[in-house]
Amino acid sequence: MNKRWYDIDPTVSLAVSLMRNANVMTQYKCADLIVKKSKENGIDLSENVITDAFNYVLRRWYDTDQKIAEAFEYLKLLPEALQKEVALELIKLLQEEESN
Numbered sequence: 058m059n060k061r062w063y064d065i066d067p068t069v070s071l072a073v074s075l076m077r078n079a080n081v082m083t084q085y086k087c088a089d090l091i092v093k094k095s096k097e098n099g100i101d102l103s104e105n106v107i108t109d110a111f112n113y114v115l116r117r118w119y120d121t122d123q124k125i126a127e128a129f130e131y132l133k134l135l136p137e138a139l140q141k142e143v144a145l146e147l148i149k150l151l152q153e154e155e156s157n
Contacts, residue, residue, distance in 0.1 A: 062133055063140075069132075072144035075151045077118055083154045087147050088128035094143045095131035102130055 063073045076087050095101075119125045132140060
């Protein structure tokens with residue numbers, strides 16, 4: 058069975074699932090966090106990668122919004138240990154947003 062890239066780690070999978078069910082403003086806060094953490098860890102996307110990633114057939118829930126799609130490209134490029142660390146921060150942010 059082919060797993061989605063974020064299903065490899067249960068923590069990352071949970072963060073993505075929670076983010077999917079959040080409202081769009083919370084999703085944007087999560088996207089900002091992902092990009093910030095990625096750039097702090099040396100991950101940077103060229104404009105071409107972002108544009109190319111957004112121009113193919115939209116199959117995934119996060120492909121419909123360029124900001125969120127870009128954030129997921131960053132998250133995907135992080136090493137697994139950093140993906141998990143960012144996922145834990147996302148879960149915390151999502152819990153805080155839900156309680157407000």
